[in-house]
Structures are given as structure tokens and as C-alpha cells.
Amino acid sequence: MVPSLNSIPAFDNKLQYASMEAEISAAVLDVLASGRYIGGPVIEGFEQQFAAYHRVSNCIACNSGTDALYLALRALEIGAGDEVITTPFTFIATSEVISAVGAKPVFIDINPGTYNLDLRQLAAAITPKTRAVIPVHLFGQPVDMDSLMELATAKNIFVIEDCAQSTGATWGRKKVGSIGHVGCFSFYPTKNLGGCGDGGAITTNDPELAAMMRVIKNHGQSNQYYYEAVGVNSRLDAIQAAILQIKLKYLDMWNQQRRAIASRYHSPLSQIPGIIIPQELSKGKGVWNQYTIRVLDGKRDWLRQKLQELGVNTMVYYPMPLHLQPVYANLNYEPGQLPVSEQISHEVLSLPMFPELSEEQQEQVIYALKDSLS
Numbered sequence: 001m002v003p004s005l006n007s008i009p010a011f012d013n014k015l016q017y018a019s020m021e022a023e024i025s026a027a028v029l030d031v032l033a034s035g036r037y038i039g040g041p042v043i044e045g046f047e048q049q050f051a052a053y054h055r056v057s058n059c060i061a062c063n064s065g066t067d068a069l070y071l072a073l074r075a076l077e078i079g080a081g082d083e084v085i086t087t088p089f090t091f092i093a094t095s096e097v098i099s100a101v102g103a104k105p106v107f108i109d110i111n112p113g114t115y116n117l118d119l120r121q122l123a124a125a126i127t128p129k130t131r132a133v134i135p136v137h138l139f140g141q142p143v144d145m146d147s148l149m150e151l152a153t154a155k156n157i158f159v160i161e162d163c164a165q166s167t168g169a170t171w172g173r174k175k176v177g178s179i180g181h182v183g184c185f186s187f188y189p190t191k192n193l194g195g196c197g198d199g200g201a202i203t204t205n206d207p208e209l210a211a212m213m214r215v216i217k218n219h220g221q222s223n224q225y226y227y228e229a230v231g232v233n234s235r236l237d238a239i240q241a242a243i244l245q246i247k248l249k250y251l252d253m254w255n256q257q258r259r260a261i262a263s264r265y266h267s268p269l270s271q272i273p274g275i276i277i278p279q280e281l282s283k284g285k286g287v288w289n290q291y292t293i294r295v296l297d298g299k300r301d302w303l304r305q306k307l308q309e310l311g312v313n314t315m316v317y318y319p320m321p322l323h324l325q326p327v328y329a330n331l332n333y334e335p336g337q338l339p340v341s342e343q344i345s346h347e348v349l350s351l352p353m354f355p356e357l358s359e360e361q362q363e364q365v366i367y368a369l370k371d372s373l374s
Ligand SMILES: *Cc1c(COP(=O)(O)O)cnc(C)c1O
Pocket: 063, 064, 065, 066, 067, 090, 091, 093, 094, 136, 162, 164, 165, 185, 186, 187, 188, 198, 199, 200
């Protein structure tokens, strides 16, 4: 097979938009004509739909996944003097919000198979100052929520699920984001449920927490012009909510397409020497926001370049773990302290993954990998 001349993007959302252009345009035009651009029935409709999808009693729409995490920490009154445990192998937003509320991020290492928190290290990291843990269902793979909830309950700490990359993933019979105390979602365009701009949401079954998050996201206002907390402005636009309402109907189908793509990658890639395919836990059903392999023997950057020459674009999520980032120099982590995340950050390579990736394109990716490595 000769590589085709068309290069394959790591991510593409134009095909998806084209498949639903008429439906989205009509909904956007309706919002424009309604004059209700902030708040109102479209936002409320989306919140109800998203809560029902997750079988939780409350959903609060907000401006981004970052804000969702921030609002959760604020509503739980986590701040100066508190510690929050999370993974160093995630997008900066996860730890950024811990710092933003004045608390201290405490990083524990990851499992090299799933790239998620190594829960065996959690108990030892809990101190009297620990208030919460933020598990990240990275690349769409659910964290083992049974073990996590058992330990968190025993130690009386909150669990804030970072579901930014895992909308629609399940652990057992439950959706991620409905298991911990709070679930935080992002609708950034590259996420599984991606809007046409920024957006986020929070899910919880705790009505008091939900009420507090609503107050904080709306300038701390509980009644009009009566402020009970220092708040922020974090609203989802009605235009985004209208688009997300439509897209939510298709989310399970898209996630199923991602799963089919992942299973088509698994078997041929597992035969190729020098790479390791991602692992799934049996009780988790992931949604493959990324399909991320490990490239051994220091060949990752070389392979990435070679694939690009063959028309296959890839991404590196994430090239440097958070505990070694300059912004956290004050936390005094040493290189070698969280060895798995440090090693993995030099090995990971995320292959093209989006629901519309065709079988022919996928064959080209597999061919390019075989060609480069054997
Ligand atoms: C994207 C992302 C966020 C932040 O979401 P935004 O909507 O971009 O603010 C948080 N955590 C993880 C793991 C993410 O991938």
C-alpha cells in the first residue's frame, strides 16, 4: 500500500459539523431571534438534559471545564491550608484550580497501563490537611471508582471527578461524573461533547452543593443584588447550550464510533514491536478522547517525525508532568520522584482519533506505524 497524499489530522471536527450543519444553524438562528443570549430556557433545557443523561439531580452549566473544577473547590470551601491530591499527568487546568483557590496540589504517580492515578499510592498521600482528591478520567478511560470511593469515604475526603475528556464514559452501570461528590465537564471543541466555543458543566446529587456552585458562578448572588459569597462570572452562552443540546443526542453514537476505532487499532498495533497499546479496566467503558500509545527505547520524537512524513499527524499529551513544571517549583518536587509519569511523558504519542476517522485513514495510520518500526 502506498501512503495516500492526503495527510490525516490528529483531530478534525469539520466533518462532524458538516453532518449536522442544518440542525445547528437552525438552533443558533432561533437563539439569535429569541433575544435570550444569557440564561433562559435553552440553558435550563440543556442543564436538565445533561443531568438526566448522567442520572443525577443537578447540573450547573458554566463557562469552561476549568471553571467547573474551580466552582467545585470553592463550593466545598477548599482553600488556604488545604491539600488536594491529583495526578501530575493531566492538563494543567486540573491542578491550576487547586492553586487558584489557595490550596496545595499534592501529586501522586500514575499507572503506566491506564495513565490514570495509581490508587495504591493514594492512602499514603492523605494527611490531616487533605480535603479532596481529583481523579482525572484521562483520555476517556475511567479511573477505578470503586477503590477510590471506598478509600475516600473511609478517609472522609471529597472526590471531584475531572470528566473533561470522558463525557459518556461509564464505570459499572454509572456514568463518570455521577459517582464522586461532584463531576466536572468541559465542552471545549476537542472534547467528546465539544461545543463551538468554550463551555463546561458540573453534576452533583448534593442539592446544597449545587446551590452553592450556582451562587458562586453568578457573582456570589443568591437573590438579585444580594451577594453572599465572593463569586465569579461563569456562564454558558445560550448559543452554546443550543448547540450542545443537539450534540448530546449524538454523543453515544460518536463514542461508539470511537470505541470501534480503538478496537481496530488494538490488535494490529499490539503486534508491532517497540510500542505499547493503552489498557482498559474491565469494569470501565472508556470513550477514547485520545488513543495514546507508548513508544519505547527513546524513539517517540523520531517516530512522530517519521509518521508526519508519511502523512500521519499525532499529538503529545503531555510532554512534561505537572510536578516538574516551572510554575510548581515552589512545591519542591525532584526529578525522579514520580518516575512513572516522568518516563511516560517521554513515551506517549496520541494517534488520530475522532468519530469520523475512516477505516482507510486508520489503515494508513497502522501501515505507517508498521513501516516505521519493523
Ligand atoms: C480540557 C480539560 C480541562 C479544562 O477544560 P476547559 O473547558 O478547556 O477549561 C480540565 N481538565 C482536563 C483533563 C482537560 O482535558
